[in-house]
Amino acid sequence: MAKRLTEIDPWLAPYEGHMIRRRSLLNDTVDVIENRYGTLKNFADRHLFYGLHKTNDQWVFREWAPSASAIYLVGAFSGWQPQQEFKLQKSSGGNWEIALPESIFKHGDYYKLWIEWDGTGGMRLPAYATRVVQDPETLLFSAQVWQPEPFIWTDQNFRVADEPVLIYEAHTGMAQEEPMVGSYIEFADKILPRIKAAGYNTLQLMAVQEHPYYGSFGYHVSNFFAPSGRFGTPEDLKFLINSAHNLGISVIMDIVHSHSVRNEEEGLSRFDGSYDQYFHSGDRGNHPAWDSRCFDYGKEEVQRFLLSNCRYWIEEFHFDGFRFDGVTSMLYTHHGLEKAFTSYDDYFDGSLDDDAVLYLTLANKLIHEIHPKAISVAEEMSGLPGITAAPNDDGLGFDYRLSMGVPDFWIKLIKEKADEEWQVGTLFHELTQHRPEEKVISYAESHDQALVGDKTIIFRLADKEMYDHMAIDHKSLVIDRAIALHKMIRLLTLSTAYGGYLNFMGNEFGHPEWIDFPREGNNWSYHYARRQWSLFDNEKLKFRWLGMFDKAMIGLARKHSLNGIPEIYLKMDNETDQVLAFERGSLLFVFNFNPSVSYTDYGIPVYPGKFRNILSADNPVYGGFDRVNENTVHFSQPVPLNKSHHQVKLYIPARTAFVLERQKVRSVYDV
Structure with missing residues (x-):
């Protein structure tokens, strides 16, 4: 119970x-x-009521705009001017409605709203628009009538995999190698097979909801119900998800309910002339760090809008869940800005937004009622008690919390500490700490660290050497160190995570370039808004080593259901030697972070048994130096002076890691 x-x-x-x-x-x-x-x-049915719907032989359009004095549908049918015959009628509750003959609209037509208030007015896009397109010349957005032939789904037999949740985070537009905006179809054809081959069982799609600025990574949303038209049609997105399901890959999306873009013509801000229709009034309605608008989660229509949004993406597009963006910002009136959560008082000091807590709890209840196997992840850095506890147990109902402190910890360690100063006990503590009731998704580095102005792990370790010494016949001590630590950091992050693991596309093979979206400062170039898959494909480059190790590591986690095992037993954290060892399930993980000292006959405490090597970062296939004999069977032996305790004695080379599996014992003679 x-x-x-x-x-x-x-x-x-x-x-x-x-x-x-x-x-x-x-x-x-x-x-x-x-x-x-x-x-x-x-x-959560507002998307079925509001917006444009075809009913029998007529079109019905509804909108919620309580402060508006008049609303008109405008488009080519009206000369893009408000006309009386296309004026909506106001009814109770701030609702507006119009019914039009079937002949007024056809599939593909563009339209907008002209909304008036207080003697003025402006163009708006419907709040529940499901298809929004940007004009390539004027750069203005319009809603589009979308009534295609129904999409034929073939994923009826798909089931979300049990733990571990191994997430491949990706951005559709920048997933292609060519300098361009990639499409949903191209992603399905070219990238999904790579994700499948790499062993990940979950795809996390960024930038799904329409957003005016491409370089926002999709986090400044304008149209919550519209898949971004940059990457193709809604049916193209369905094709991507259907294809992923047919490959056995779950698909979750980054859903942004933490704020909304400030844009007025494209977005929800000042939609009906008022500043507080969807958002808090006054300063509280403006996010101080993100230049965006903050939802008022206490309003029923806001709750219904956002809950309907959750339902819509699951039912209409077959998404398997969500990674909720900016949860910390939602939870607190101070948005977590410049706030250190050092005691329980910091959670309950009056800054917690009870309405936001309620909304997120309702969202998780709804998601799991519709899709019982759905994956719900909170991007939450404060560690609020109850994030992943069930709603009936005073929790918010998320399945996982994104362990945001882990990548920050790794980058800080690499930047500020020499290799000889890395404390393995601290590593173990930082990577295993979480609240007793919660499961986490751990990750070694985030997409933020791949952006211009920051550096990925491989770039911090190798820097300019990556440009000249990644050919396998080039010798470089800097690259040797970078490759070794890249593998060790990722293996340690994965093997200590309770719940799941996340990787941002390309980081698994040490993608060398930062991400820089087209902008005036780079002459609107797509050169850095892409992924260079050919670096991994080229067997003459060291990127291949990193990618192959990641594949082996992910395969190990899947085979042994590693991250679903709650127990993890520390066996060794020798700070002087920089040796760390722990057991999880039947696996013994051994790390030697010492940059120069290898150890012979090094005793690791274990229960009696025999062990076989199943993964070594020192294997030449992964860019190692072949110092670990992977064919040796290691038998435990009694510790001198204490025969009741056993140890396994190992050769542990400098700056490497390996995994031993406890073998099943048939008889006492096997030990």
């Missing part, structure tokens, strides 16, 4: 009042929803 948070973590006892309030607010809200609407799913 599940336990409430205060039972799992006694340190939360002084804050029981907060837990009770959280529980009461959820229960009361669910009761109201079920009494009024029957189910939470029915509550």
